[in-house]
Amino acid sequence: MITRFVHDPPYIKNAKVGPFDNIGFGLLMVWTGALQIVLDKGQEDDWFGATWVRWAVTALVAALILWIWRSWANPRDWWICMY
Secondary structure, eight states: OHHHHOOOOHHHHTOOOOOOOHHHHHHHHHHHHHHHHHHHHTTTTTGGGSHHHHHHHHHHHHHHHHHHHHHHHSOOOHHHHTO
């Protein structure tokens, strides 16, 4: 039913997919994964009293800073490809 009644506009049909940012996506995964683990398990292990929590926080801060830097240093004009 959808393919019969819903049609893509021409600017979407002619859009070219830009390159995927593997490094940026990996940094985003490290950041969110480490944040999730620290927030989930940190209370059980006395937050910064545990060595692994300090390492995880270091990894998530480094990944966040590198992800922000990469996003600003290598702009991907993905929204321009849509129009």
